[in-house]
Amino acid sequence: MTAATDLRPAAGAERARRRAGAGPARHFRRQWQLWVMVAPAIAFVAVFAYVPMYGLQLAFREFDFAAGLAGGDWVGLKYFRQFFESPQFWTLIRNTVVISVSTLVVGFIAPIALALLVNQVLGRRRKQFLQTATYLPHFISVVVIVGMLQVFLSPSSGLITRFVGLFGVEGANFLGSATAFVPVYVISDVWQHAGWNSIIYLAALAGVSPQLYEAARIDGAGRFSIIRHIDVPALAPTMIVLLILNMGQVLNTGFEKIFLMQNPLNLEVSEVIATYVYKIGILSNQFSYATAIGLFNTLINFAFLVVANQIAKRVSNTSLW
Amino acid sequence: MTRPFAALRRDTPGDIAFKVLLGLGCALVLFTALYPIYFVVIASVSDPAMVSTGQVWLVPRDLSWFGYEQILADERIWNGYRNTLVYALVGTALNLLVTMPAAFALSRREFRPRRVLMFFFAFTMFFSGGLIPMYLLLRDLSLLDNWLVFVLPSAVNVFNLIIARSFFEHSLPEELHEAASIDGANYFQFFLKIALPLSMPILSVIGLYYLVQHWNDFFTGLVFVRDYDLQPLQIVLRDILISNQAFSGGAGGAGGAGAGGYAQQYADQIKYGVIVVSTLPVIILYPFLQRYFEKGVMIGAVKG
Numbered sequence: 001m002t003a004a005t006d007l008r009p010a011a012g013a014e015r016a017r018r019r020a021g022a023g024p025a026r027h028f029r030r031q032w033q034l035w036v037m038v039a040p041a042i043a044f045v046a047v048f049a050y051v052p053m054y055g056l057q058l059a060f061r062e063f064d065f066a067a068g069l070a071g072g073d074w075v076g077l078k079y080f081r082q083f084f085e086s087p088q089f090w091t092l093i094r095n096t097v098v099i100s101v102s103t104l105v106v107g108f109i110a111p112i113a114l115a116l117l118v119n120q121v122l123g124r125r126r127k128q129f130l131q132t133a134t135y136l137p138h139f140i141s142v143v144v145i146v147g148m149l150q151v152f153l154s155p156s157s158g159l160i161t162r163f164v165g166l167f168g169v170e171g172a173n174f175l176g177s178a179t180a181f182v183p184v185y186v187i188s189d190v191w192q193h194a195g196w197n198s199i200i201y202l203a204a205l206a207g208v209s210p211q212l213y214e215a216a217r218i219d220g221a222g223r224f225s226i227i228r229h230i231d232v233p234a235l236a237p238t239m240i241v242l243l244i245l246n247m248g249q250v251l252n253t254g255f256e257k258i259f260l261m262q263n264p265l266n267l268e269v270s271e272v273i274a275t276y277v278y279k280i281g282i283l284s285n286q287f288s289y290a291t292a293i294g295l296f297n298t299l300i301n302f303a304f305l306v307v308a309n310q311i312a313k314r315v316s317n318t319s320l321w
Numbered sequence: 322m323t324r325p326f327a328a329l330r331r332d333t334p335g336d337i338a339f340k341v342l343l344g345l346g347c348a349l350v351l352f353t354a355l356y357p358i359y360f361v362v363i364a365s366v367s368d369p370a371m372v373s374t375g376q377v378w379l380v381p382r383d384l385s386w387f388g389y390e391q392i393l394a395d396e397r398i399w400n401g402y403r404n405t406l407v408y409a410l411v412g413t414a415l416n417l418l419v420t421m422p423a424a425f426a427l428s429r430r431e432f433r434p435r436r437v438l439m440f441f442f443a444f445t446m447f448f449s450g451g452l453i454p455m456y457l458l459l460r461d462l463s464l465l466d467n468w469l470v471f472v473l474p475s476a477v478n479v480f481n482l483i484i485a486r487s488f489f490e491h492s493l494p495e496e497l498h499e500a501a502s503i504d505g506a507n508y509f510q511f512f513l514k515i516a517l518p519l520s521m522p523i524l525s526v527i528g529l530y531y532l533v534q535h536w537n538d539f540f541t542g543l544v545f546v547r548d549y550d551l552q553p554l555q556i557v558l559r560d561i562l563i564s565n566q567a568f569s570g571g572a573g574g575a576g577g578a579g580a581g582g583y584a585q586q587y588a589d590q591i592k593y594g595v596i597v598v599s600t601l602p603v604i605i606l607y608p609f610l611q612r613y614f615e616k617g618v619m620i621g622a623v624k625g
Contacts, residue, residue, distance in 0.1 A: 031431070034508055044473070044477045048458070048473070049450070050450075052449065052455045055450050058457075068461050069457050117350065130351060133351055136604070139537075141539065141558070141599070144558065144596050147563060157374075157589065162375050222335060223336070260559065282544055301447075
């Protein structure tokens with residue numbers, strides 16, 4: 001995701017070239033082949049990303065089956081008002097924020113801790129093995145992850161249920177409980193992605209100059225103070241960029257995993273905006289209403305991203321654009 | 322990486338405590354990451370009664386192939402497998418065909434519109450039309466209930482495009498292009514004969530990213546496809562693992578099975594088997610491909 005930091009080409013050189021004076025005709029004569037190469041990608045993104053954006057106007061119109069994306073009569077903010085006034089509104093917001101913020105916080109800290117730990121391991125081979133093992137779960141599909149949760153947390157025979165039983169909690173039903181939903185969701189998320197997300201921090205740690213460690217050592221710094229005063233500051237720029245990017249996801253929860261983990265027993269805490277949009281829109285065909293809810297969600301995320309980026313720019317000169 | 326100062330002094334008690342803590346931490350991490358996967362594998366070949374009463378935890382006991390026999394006989398899984406294989410291969414081929422040339426063009430510093438185009442692509446990472454407009458668009462394009470829906474809308478992943486572009490930017494020396502153009506090569510020739518052969522690492526990386534993305538795709542089938550014959554493996558897996566749909570042999574359904582009941586045990590064994598069968602390709606390929614995956618993240622992280 002940090003690749004997004006890399007959106008600014010060498011602007012200076014480009015401006016210089018432009019001043020040198022090359023008209024559009026000359027430009028096409030020289031570079032039409034580059035246009036041909038980038039054209040298919042432009043076409044796919046235009047159709048499958050920008051046309052749906054055009055369809056956002058549906059949020060302000062009555063849906064008309066024949067008109068499709070172009071929409072019917074203009075109704076203004078009717079559907080937004082309907083959403084804000086619906087009894088579901090605060091529940092959805094609360095559930096979405098609770099799930100995404102806990103995932104963001106825990107999912108942000110875990111890879112850093114893991115990277116700091118793995119970085120202390122001596123020996124290439126051992127380190128490599130530890131990394132390989134921790135990346136593995138990243139490639140398991142969401143469906144299989146939830147399937148594994150089901151067999152491991154089965155109240156009668158699950159591996160984890162029986163393990164917890166040793167400590168006196170008999171027959172706990174983790175998947176059918178409103179209080180256990182968020183912890184189960186977050187912990188399994190960390191299990192799956194912490195290793196993978198630690199790669200980028202390990203790369204940053206590998207770039208720390210050995211002389212720095214040596215100097216600290218000679219000054220009498222202990223192992224923990226070396227981690228505290230050299231390793232952690234070395235990770236700071238990466239942390240900030242990832243934090244900004246994560247801020248843009250504040251109302252984005254993994255639809256698939258939540259949807260698969262939902263059941264009547266945990267619905268009060270597991271119904272989030274994304275799953276609600278799916279049910280309202282696709283399952284009950286209220287297209288305009290669902291589009292409005294989706295747009296509300298996207299706008300909030302976008303606002304968080306912009307604000308986080310501005311703060312980061314001011315505080316630490318790190319920014320996405 | 323060896324610490325340069327490691328040999329300078331003898332271990333103090335503090336060092337020893339640190340090493341013990343480190344060892345424990347690593348052991349805990351390793352166990353947490355691997356044991357659940359290992360357990361699924363041994364549980365899939367052990368006697369279900371033994372598994373459900375907690376007697377299987379280190380090695381398989383009373384080998385039983387019942388789960389796998391049921392899976393082999395189940396048509397849905399193989400149909401889903403075949404579908405996913407087709408979607409993943411066709412999809413990845415299209416992905417690379419579209420992404421690589423575009424990434425190359427965007428990496429050329431003399432390509433004037435590239436700044437505007439990068440914004441055009443990157444903007445879609447942070448803003449989107451959302452589910453319903455997408456659904457209506459696919460309806461208008463007759464892509465609902467059409468296998469192409471697994472291939473076309475995901476043709477460009479902007480994140481992968483940026484990774485590939487960074488690679489071209491940082492690992493193709495400018496002199497190479499100068500030399501080639503002096504020899505009369507145009508952009509097409511330079512891309513095909515020089516840039517692409519030098520980009521095999523990045524081609525493998527994003528090819529693998531795309532392949533995994535297609536293999537694990539569950540959302541497309543759920544939202545845009547009703548026809549069960551077109552459904553990919555992940556939808557079939559959902560039905561078996563999570564919705565507890567019955568198997569052709571009658572086993573596997575949770576219906577009528579009391580807590581810890583006989584049928585439930587067999588259902589669980591089938592689930593363990595299904596997890597193994599569906600995840601096997603990724604797990605087997607994984608150790609060989611791992612260094613490539615990692616490389617992708619590193620390239621993506623390079624600041625321009």
